[in-house]
Amino acid sequence: MASAAAQQWHGERSAAGAYSPWLIVALISIPTFMEVLDTSIANVSLDHIAGGLSITTDQATWVLTSYLVANAIIIPISGWLSDAIGRKRYFLISIALFTLSSLMCGMAPNLSTLVIARVLQGIGGGGLAPVEQSMLADTFPPAQRGMAFAAFAIVVVVGPVLGPTLGGYITEVASWHWVFLINVPVGIAAFFLVEIFVDEPERVKQDRAEKLQGGLRIDYIGVLLVALGLGFFELTLDRGLREDWFSSGFIITTAAISASSLIALVFWELNHEDPVIDLRLLKNRNFSLTLLVMGITGLILFGTTQLIPQMLQQVLGYSSFQAGLALTAGGVATLVAVPFAGRLTGKVDPRLLLIPALLVQAAALWNMTHLSADISFHDAAIARLYQAMALPFLFVPINAVAYVGLPQNKTAQASSLLNVARNLGGTIGISSAQTMFASALQRNQANLVDKLSPLDPNYNDWVGKASGALGGDPNTTLAVLYGQVQRQAAMLSFLDVFHSLMIVVLIVTPLVLLMRPPKGGGGEGQGMMH
DSSP states (O other), rough: HHHHHHHHHHHHHOOOHHHHHHHHHHHHHHHHHHHHHHHTTTTTHHHHHHHHHOOOOHHHHHHHHHHHHHHHHHHHHHHHHHHHHHHHHHHHHHHHHHHHHHHHHHTOOOOHEEEEEEEEHHHHHHHHHHHHHHHHHSSSSSHHHHHHHHHHHIIIIIIIHHHHHHHHHEEEEOOTTHHHHHHHHHHHHHHHHHHHHHHOOOHHHHHHHHHHTSSOOHHHHHHHHHHHHHHHHHHHHTTTTTGGGSSSSSHHHHHHHHHHHHHHHHHHHHSSSSSOOOOGGGGHHHHHHHHHHHHHHHHHHHHHHHHHHHHHHHOOOOOHHHHHHHHHHHHHHOOOOOHHHHBBBBBBBTTHHHHHHHHHHHHHHHHHOOOOOOOOOOHHHHHHHHHHHTTTHHHHHHHHHHHTOOOOOGGHHHHHHHHHHHHHHHHHHOHHHHHHHHHHHHHHHHHHHHHOOOOOHHHHHHHHHHHHHHHOOOOHHHHHHHHHHHHHHHHHHHHHHHHHHHHHHHHHHHGEEEEEGEEEEEEEGGGOOO
């Protein structure tokens, strides 16, 4: 019955054509995994890039910022571009641009060339995940979407986790150039495989022809407002902490441009006949709620993926590669849980998956607030494992239920908005986590220093023992004491951030109850409105 239903579904908008839809899942996931990996793979190579190009580490951070800004601009309009250019054609163009710009990155002789190449890489990569998601939604009937999006979850959840580990390993055994050059052979192979096996169905071609009747109508103002609004928003979040937020005229300017552009974007797009971003989809309550939960999922995933390795390096002295390995257990847990999330999605009320998954996230974050500066590698890996095993039960149901009740010709637009939510959630998660950590570090360090008093017998006892062990040199003793204060203050600050993230999850969890369950409570009723 399932295969018969799938065959009937193939007649409309499936990208599988004469081939197995699962083959198509595998093929279109290759370039997307490559792109998602690139959002984090260069993070651990910044010092090497700075040394290789004779620039400061702060200048090297533009390698990350430029990619994220370009990504943030292109993702929301990728649905419109897919409809206007053709879904398969746009996917191939994105692969080609991403691959070519990866080659440029690896061969860049200076920072300017590298930043330009990273912008092009972000533009090419930004279209991959939304188009893949749209293809999956169209290729599988609602009852089978759970397993399809489970495969997609492996790509977008495990990719950012493996990025720092893989980047650290490549940088150590080869050079930072290969962090980018590794994309080239994979991209070439993916391009030809997609060209050969992925189909552009007649229904998609007809929708494009209808859209282009009377010529291509480009919403130039909408594109400009997206670029200004989301581009400067990404720039504000990424550079805010380095520039000391609103004490910087640069950050005030970027935030003002972003806020005014985004407000104007909402009014413009809601009143435009052919908007570049279809904000009317937000009238669907389920879709709006799935965007919120997706944003929180991105916030927690990317925020903790940044914090845990940072904690292990600053407090425990791990190398970037060792810190990345501590996240690997979480990646394994995610891989194990993905098939179960896929099978359950579409068979049960999605709220029965989302609420327990959010509560497990909160419990995992609460567990992290009880870590100490003396934890072992095993403790860190297990703490991440608890969190990671629930991620598929968030990500898969969100993606499957998001399309319920939406017109079939809006899957590309919906996919773009879902990826915007995930990306912005991730950016906000990283930025807010780093800002909270910096603030907490100042507070905790001041509190600990206040308690170091010669009038405290415990303080005098420690100084006496340490002085004896260190040969009686008071300067060495004070240096060791200051190092311990910094180490403990940093650990307490990480725990404070984990606690704040836990509160965010608990606040959002009850909102899932506002979602409407699919008709019949399971996959069979999850059709789309025409």
